[in-house]
Amino acid sequence: MRRKAQGHPVPMRIREPFKLLAVGAIYFWLTAFALLPNLLVVIASVLERGSDEFVAFAFTLDSYRRLLDPLYLGVLLDSLGLAAATTALCLLLGYPFAYLLTRMPVRWRPVLLLLVIIPFWTSSLVRTYAMVILLQTNGWLNQILLGLGLIAEPLELLYTEPAVIAGMLYALLPFMILPLYAALEKLDRRLIEAARDLGAGWITIFRRIILPLTLPGVVAGCMLTFLPGLGMFYVADLLGGAKTMLVGNLIRDQFLSARDWPFGAAASVLLTGLMGLLLWAYYLSSRRAGRGALP
Amino acid sequence: MNEWVIELRNVSKAYAAHAVLRNINLQVRAGEFLTLLGPSGCGKTTILRLLAGFEPADGGEILIGGQDMRTLPPEQRHVNTVFQSYALFPHLTVFENVAFGPRLKRIRGEALRERVMDTLRMVKLEDFAGRKPGQLSGGQQQRVAIARAVVNQPRVLLLDEPLSALDYKLRKAMQLELKQLQRRLGITFIFVTHDQEEALSMSDRVAVMNAGRIEQFGAPRQIYEAPENLFVARFVGEINNLPGRVVAAAPPRYDIRLHDRVVNLKSPYVFGVGDRVNVLIRPEDVRIWRECEGSAEERAALFPAVVEGVVYKGSTVDLVIRLDSGDVLSTTQFFNEDDQAIVNLDFREGERVFVDWVHDWETILPHEE
Numbered sequence: 001m002r003r004k005a006q007g008h009p010v011p012m013r014i015r016e017p018f019k020l021l022a023v024g025a026i027y028f029w030l031t032a033f034a035l036l037p038n039l040l041v042v043i044a045s046v047l048e049r050g051s052d053e054f055v056a057f058a059f060t061l062d063s064y065r066r067l068l069d070p071l072y073l074g075v076l077l078d079s080l081g082l083a084a085a086t087t088a089l090c091l092l093l094g095y096p097f098a099y100l101l102t103r104m105p106v107r108w109r110p111v112l113l114l115l116v117i118i119p120f121w122t123s124s125l126v127r128t129y130a131m132v133i134l135l136q137t138n139g140w141l142n143q144i145l146l147g148l149g150l151i152a153e154p155l156e157l158l159y160t161e162p163a164v165i166a167g168m169l170y171a172l173l174p175f176m177i178l179p180l181y182a183a184l185e186k187l188d189r190r191l192i193e194a195a196r197d198l199g200a201g202w203i204t205i206f207r208r209i210i211l212p213l214t215l216p217g218v219v220a221g222c223m224l225t226f227l228p229g230l231g232m233f234y235v236a237d238l239l240g241g242a243k244t245m246l247v248g249n250l251i252r253d254q255f256l257s258a259r260d261w262p263f264g265a266a267a268s269v270l271l272t273g274l275m276g277l278l279l280w281a282y283y284l285s286s287r288r289a290g291r292g293a294l295p
Numbered sequence: 296m297n298e299w300v301i302e303l304r305n306v307s308k309a310y311a312a313h314a315v316l317r318n319i320n321l322q323v324r325a326g327e328f329l330t331l332l333g334p335s336g337c338g339k340t341t342i343l344r345l346l347a348g349f350e351p352a353d354g355g356e357i358l359i360g361g362q363d364m365r366t367l368p369p370e371q372r373h374v375n376t377v378f379q380s381y382a383l384f385p386h387l388t389v390f391e392n393v394a395f396g397p398r399l400k401r402i403r404g405e406a407l408r409e410r411v412m413d414t415l416r417m418v419k420l421e422d423f424a425g426r427k428p429g430q431l432s433g434g435q436q437q438r439v440a441i442a443r444a445v446v447n448q449p450r451v452l453l454l455d456e457p458l459s460a461l462d463y464k465l466r467k468a469m470q471l472e473l474k475q476l477q478r479r480l481g482i483t484f485i486f487v488t489h490d491q492e493e494a495l496s497m498s499d500r501v502a503v504m505n506a507g508r509i510e511q512f513g514a515p516r517q518i519y520e521a522p523e524n525l526f527v528a529r530f531v532g533e534i535n536n537l538p539g540r541v542v543a544a545a546p547p548r549y550d551i552r553l554h555d556r557v558v559n560l561k562s563p564y565v566f567g568v569g570d571r572v573n574v575l576i577r578p579e580d581v582r583i584w585r586e587c588e589g590s591a592e593e594r595a596a597l598f599p600a601v602v603e604g605v606v607y608k609g610s611t612v613d614l615v616i617r618l619d620s621g622d623v624l625s626t627t628q629f630f631n632e633d634d635q636a637i638v639n640l641d642f643r644e645g646e647r648v649f650v651d652w653v654h655d656w657e658t659i660l661p662h663e664e
Contacts, residue, residue, distance in 0.1 A: 193349055194382035196369040198396040198447065208395075212386045 045265035054261040063266035079247040083229030086168040090225045094176035102184045124171045128238050131167050159241035167239040175224035183217020216286040223278050300325040300483050306355035315341045317507040330486045332494040333504035339487045343453045347376045374451040375444035381436050383428040390424040396447040414446040434465045451483045491531045503527045528575050535624045537574040541566045554620035562659040571662035580656045581626040584649040597649035602642050612640040
């Protein structure tokens, strides 16, 4: 962005206190409610479990060692698998959807986008309970299928892994669609014409032009679905019947039921580390695509 | 046998209810530099888009190399486009941009490298092969766009106002380069522009377009010196229009009354006595006599006038002249080293002068509003 009229001392001085206040407030907020708690979590993760207090002030890497226990590694892998499956499904459904959205007449697009966003108006916890009503043995879905004569007896839908994935998909799909839509919307249609002009078919155009140019959107969408996907314990609880332990549930249980703060904190730090890694990948991909953008 | 590399027969196109092209007929010879010239919205870019295959024609036939293009998608046509916005792939290097077409033709390895680098050398960009388009200047991006198209050795190169984003000097230089490139490669160029000077200086033939029609199609000289209608006359260069009436006809010569004077002029058109006509004169064909020049007799045949405006332009002086009859003429006077009297061209506003023009250099057209 071009900065205009840099040499205006008087209005600048008037704005200075406001700027300080605004920026200062944000820094204070982030420090007090994001940096400090995270720091406390990191510190707690390397302390020992206390008998009277939640933590005892003695350094140990014991919590991290325990994370390597096959039991917990299994939990981590299950969580990663579930989040990855959800993300992959979101991408598979979201990409064509977002692409079609950008091809719609301009006056329809805001309405269609609104339809994507409307579910956000209700808490995702409430929406997950709604899924229970839909999926339970005498739920709507089974009744419709029975009524249509497609099935002879109710299907066991609730408390299965597909139910969990469906629930996560439902909760997370908008997070995939929105960044993809933003990336596809920015895509210059003339580049596609240029590629066709040079003899490229649709597969080549997608592989060599559309996908690389929307990669930052893909990565952003994957991050916005994968990361919450790792932590959404209530979906697995409500739709999976708390049969599968996930990292999210694990952390919650360590803090609230098991009262093992250092271990919960260590699991938390691990999750944060994973997120950091993904953010870094996003930074790299956006820098690659951003360099040499059209003037 | 067909000598045309491109042929449009009765091509029409409409967006919604708005007709953009009406019955276009156009033939292009192989190796020709053809320019589609016209104001924005005249349909010139639409012709390119139909040729490239981005849009279907509503009616008529489009033939490239004698082959009907109706069902052929853009990726299968032997034409390439240089886009107005260049449309370079921002995530690919200059080399990869140029290599995009050849790669699709399964050219690989050293053969690919050679072909791409040869083309880049041709547009003097061999040192920029590793850069991304965003790191190049406008003129360099323009060259990449040209290289990316010509590397495919198309039969026809379509250029959509490719120079409009460049500054004046660079545009002049690129005009020359493009023309040389076209001669060297022998590719047919179809060039779209709204700049009449560009059209005249570069093309073998020019099609002047207006409101979806071709108004005139011919060599630049024909277009400029013998416009077929008022639109062409006005759009291609500046022109003065004197309304008159035919008082005596002896084809090809006519006596035409211009206000209180009758002049005998030549025209290839056939007029009858009493017909209203427009006598069109280019500013550089207007001659101006000052009060001190010539005898009273000589002056009697001239049109008396007053200088209303003087614009010094370096190599010329442009005058705005109001005839006593009320018509306003614009004129261009060249500095002439042989003629001491006009060396200064120091006309003053309000000065009384006498005007005529080089007879038979005018164009006479039937009257139109």
